[in-house]
Amino acid sequence: MTLTRRNAHKDGGTFKNSDLLWYAKAVGVMKSRPVNDPTSWWFYAAMHGQKLNKKQEGYPDWTFIESIPASANLGVLPSATQMSLYWDQCQHSTGFFLPWHRGYLAALEYLLRDIIINQLNGPADWALPYWNYFNKDENKIPTAFTDSTLPNTDIPNPLYVAERYGPDKNGIDIYVDLSLANQECQSKSTTNDYLGKSGGFNHIGSQLGSTTGRIESNPHNRGHIDIGKYNEAGKEGLMSDETTAALDPIFYIHHCNIDRMWAAWNTKNNNPKDTNWLEGPTADGLSRYAMPMDGAGTAWHFAPKDVNSTNINFYGNVGHSYTYDDLTLPVEAPSSLASRLINLGKLMPEMSENEPVVPKDISSELVGASTPLTLFSGITETSVQIDNTSWKSVANSLRDASNQNLPDEVYLQLENVKGIHNSNSLLVSVNGTFVDSIALFGLRSASEENSQHGGTGLTFNIDITHVIDELYLSENLNIDALKVKIETSDPIIGDTFEVGRISVYRVAQ
Template sequence: MANVRRDVWNLGSGWSDALLWYARGVGVLQQRPITDHTSWRFLAAIHGIDVPLWQSAGYLRPNEQLPSQTDQDTYWNQCQHQTWYFLPWHRGYLASFEQIVRKAIVGLGGPSDWALPYWNYNENQQTLNLPACFAETTLPNGEQNPLFVARRFGPTGNGVVVLNEQRINLRPALTDHDFAGGAGGGSPGFGGPVTVFEHYGQVSGQLESQPHNYVHVAVGGQQQGSRVPGLMIDPDTAALDPIFWLHHANIDRLWDVWLQRDRQNHNPLTSAWLNGPPTPGRGFVVPTVSGQPWPFKVSDMLDTRAPKLDYSYEDTSDPLHGTRAFQQRLETLRASPEPLGAAAVKEKSMSAQSPAELLGANDKAIALTGATVETPLQLDQSTSGTLMGNLKSRAFAPAVAEHSLDRVYLNLENIRGNNDAATFDVYVSLPVEGQLSALPDQYVGSISLFGVRKASSPDSQHGGKGVSHVLEITDVFDKLSASGHPILAKLKVRFVPVTDVQAEDNITVGRVSVYRQGD
């Protein structure tokens, strides 16, 4: 029977048995040298390692013996971001970690069915808080708590971790029916754009963008005053924080949620994904409980109950409101004279995304500082007019809104900077041609710059092109269509910093653009 990963908030208040055993197991791994494939630091370095950062944070001593170069080249700096391999790679990584911790727990006399809990922060107001045991400096017996880290500063830098409900909105990810997307202006997909092996990519998929990136930077943050970076804000230090693993267990769970919530949602069927990453090139490999290499490909990660994974989640129900009514309406549509049958779903899932069409863009890069910044975009009236004619207002078709064929995306391209903890809320306003008034500013999402520092380096994999974020803004265009003013001339995008951002952070957005994508 598969081991069951449970919501950490369902384990009881305070030190539940599962968390106490987790702390003890982590403590065992933390005592092992970094040369041990099953040690805490070796496992963290698989996700990413920056030697100067590790040394400054006290996780690596100067001149400390490291694993062989062969081991480093095989295992370290392997995490997949901004890629359609994001979810399957992290699934294998978590499975390796969970099994190694479980063996340590069993060695201490603990339960053989221990499983990694997950942090479901979308449940209610309480679950927005960091689980309390991670903030305790000691265990119930007075020993040092292995789950506590000093470099966990929270969204305001004061050491208190409380997430913002608006910035962990699951709807954009869970309502995107394409697993894989592209980097051409349209949807990046639920799981990320089609790529090869990408330790650092460019465009975050919907789930990676939100809630994944925001939770990372909100937990880690920067210390008030000194602006010392928290561990979770940088991919090269994130896995040193024990809460990392509960966060990624939840991200892994949301993959199952997405697959189950709608018949249109399917994993890719191409060999480039199933057998990925393609060779020649670097493959995926993690340690077994004995420290031996465990190479895997994506197809090995699709059934969590398979013997090499052997786990399930206690709850994979759909968290979006109104889901039952939506599903009933969808079933009615499927029974209509032109049903969306299984064959049609399969054909759609196997087909490539339709190309995205540029509607407009701003004319220069913009700097994001500690103040609100706004940039105008000139839109092509002919293309925009065609779009507005095609859109159906959600007010008239709420049950099928998320299945609309016409989508509009705001692209924030080539974001560079050196503050991984930065988060911005993004607003759009739509002045109507020939009128002084406009629709009220619309909040369209938040962006968190997890990994931007390394992605901005000229020595990075993509030559310092930075990261890009895509926000769907179809809702905004739907509202304008419903207002009876279907012709657009301009659009304004406003960035509001919600974390400590300074001019010296050098955060810039190379281009702000709007694309239409549809069948």
């Protein structure tokens, strides 16, 4: 049977939507189990990331989280073997972000269905709902997640968690801020750009290890930090940190939307075909990802190639197939640069709808870089000195741009951003033009010395080609430096952010 994942805002996003009611009941069952049970809510959340056997002073150590009940029995951990096989697996800032989370959702859905159908006598077609914040009037969290009790009972609502404060930081208005969140990733990206790249060289050729794909930075990261904003006391919501995020039931509904967007993107675009992506960690000699499928902890092992589509074979003849009730792609206006080339008659209009075909040999060149930078609350301004010779090549490429001769792309790179607050954003402008907002989900973990990222922080790439093209058009390209302004969306409480450097790259095509 192919399951259909439906919109969580159906029936107003209330408990009249039976998908949400059954989700709540099944989450309640999982929450009643102790952390050392592989089918408990706590064990599943720890598979994403945890601060339980990895101690932390105060919050976000799980023993300081009020919404975890005593019955979770946090004092009795699973076996060391199970923890090392299953816990702390989440993949962020790499090309494995989408496939890992697809497997994670599918395994959870399988488990929830087992509870709903076999234990609670619920509907056989139940599937995880998704929250599409881009639908008109649906950027607010469905109220089934904020009600304090299940309908017509005094049973506490398993979908509600206290540590969820939202953009207004009041715990009531929880929404994805559409002035910053967007679905531009759906129509603009080439493969590596969309999914992110793992190890080696990123798409602009600099050696960074891994990079974050567009769908991961926006809307994924943005959704996390909007829902996980800190409260008046400066305490972050569960959703803004990867070691607490999956404790919040909205996590899976948010991720279901990200997975839906990937499936929609796949109606027009193919996934990577190279072995490094398909084989995932096994390409580096590491073991495959693992999900527990029952209380005994039976493992489903998988690599990205096993979740390349929404027809998943767990093992033997146990499979899991699903689709979505909405796989439409947004219609996007052509970029300013594409419009200019169309007006000049140099770019065929149909090319603007899809990404121009990227030639095989993309070479990138560092054009300039700043010194290290400390960011305080509010605005920080700096300039990036640029090298004259490489800059001339950029100007020439814009002058000679045509359908056959694509102009250089220019990227601003914020390298090795570090700090301890996740629920903040950096609003970046270049020479007075706003270019991007960066949500800092995962910053704290990535900045920790002994983290997956080795304490190197996070690195972000921003395409600023259109800004450079504007300068060229207004004959203002003859400059020695670019002015970069970075504004924090929220105050940084009692701390600063560090930026290794800001660099500018040109990518010749």
